[in-house]
Amino acid sequence: MHLTDEERRMLAGEEGEAVRLSMQILTRLGDAYGAERLTPVSSVHAGCAYPNMSVAVEMMERFAALGGRFRVLPTVNPVMTPGNFDRFPDCREPEELKKAATRQINAILEMGAIPSWSCTPYMQGNLPRAGECVVWVESSAIVFANSVLGARSNRNTIPVDIAAAIAGRAPEDGLLLDENRAGDALVRLEFMPESMFNYNTLGFIIGKKCAGKIPVIEGLPRWTTANQLKVMGAAAATKGGIALYHAVGITPEALTREQAFRGRTPEFESVIQERDMRAGIEDLNTHKGGRIDAVLVGCPHPSVSEIGELAGLLKGKTIREDTRFCLFASADAIALARQMGFVKIMEDSGVRLFEGGCILTHPIRAWGWKNVATNSGKYACTLPSDPYYLNVLYTDTRGCVEAATAR
């Protein structure tokens, strides 16, 4: 890989050990994928990991202890922040886990991270332009950046994000290059998805059919919203590792089908009909009956409008005492929802707000939960697996409210 004189000095350790380690990681990764050089980046979305993994804390503290300072101040994904510890009397976090979570948070903040704690950084001002090279983690955010914004991010893992934020650079390879962004599979929709729930399910089906590919989706209505694309992409990324899709007439690199494929022929073509949606919902539904221990809403983090819709459905209803209704959202969205009266409605119903939180960062298994309900395709894909092992009732927001309030 070609390195500038400055980059050579960074790799040699002349700017400190944290920069050296970061450059080692970035150049090894770039060499693996045949990158010709590093490219400057000005947008990083970083992640703290589930703190039960000892390496998660170890890595973050290692970068900080080596004197790491971020050149690019990263936004950060949701974590188990102290504000979200012990939110239910019978669902507490072990002291050791709280300590680990706090240590990880302190280390990333010490290096200069922005305490944004959200998986939707693009709603919080981390908004790269089309064509901008960025280093993001969080599969749902990466697919949004690439597809909806037209920015360019690879599927970076933790702590490659930390290395990139310290070095201010990323290897120029993979999805950062024009030639790797052409669509390779055609997905034709023969129905209108309309609801948020359908977009979730659609994303799951696309992820299943086009795993590892760059799908080109034809047939999404012109009035498709960024929020709908957010949930669709999240499910597609979780199920199939999709980091980029094009939607003809909708996303910036797909004004036409020809542009999306950049002159190539699709490897395969797939049609999705309304009846496929029913099969998708059944696939995601692993609940075999039995009491719902918790309802989990807010994955990815919702817009204020989505919070408003939930508040509308909950108004005047009371959540059963044996069901924990959790809403995960960014501090920004919650602040606005509070001003609009939505938070009061939800708190009166018995909803617990996890500000900047995500259930995936909490030790659910220790709490003995067996069955949960969610409206999120991403959660429905993830929660049956390690380390959660939950059965999931996958249903729309109305169904989630029903599951928590029916007597």
Place this chain on the structure above:
Amino acid sequence: MEKVVVRARAINRGVAEGEAMVTRQPFGFSHGLETATGRISDSGHEWLGQNLKGKVIVFPYGKGSVTGGLYILEAAKQGNTPAAVINLETDPVVAGGFIMADLLYGKETPVVDRPERDPVEIIRNGDLVKVDGNNGTFEVYRRQSA
């Protein structure tokens, strides 16, 4: 025993061999691997319940959460990584995980991708496979047909 040599792209360095574990389904380490044991825990995967420790794992693409790299690091620290990895196209999450396991924990796990022949066509479960991540090749020693 029949031997087949296949050229591929070198993603991570090292040379190792082991028994093959093969799937046509994409695989993600995040929420897919129990790092304390090496057991596969992805409820939607055909590998569910199998153990990848010491195996040469063959899967087409990565998937799922990008915390996969940390799962690989944690497994490396606990000695529960596969012997080697063969993909059609290696997910940067997987590459990043094994590169960092080498840099930070001195755990070399060869990873190769873009093989000149479809690995699922030529490798069967239980075949002995030797992966050279320095030169980007792998050798398959096929068991006699059952």
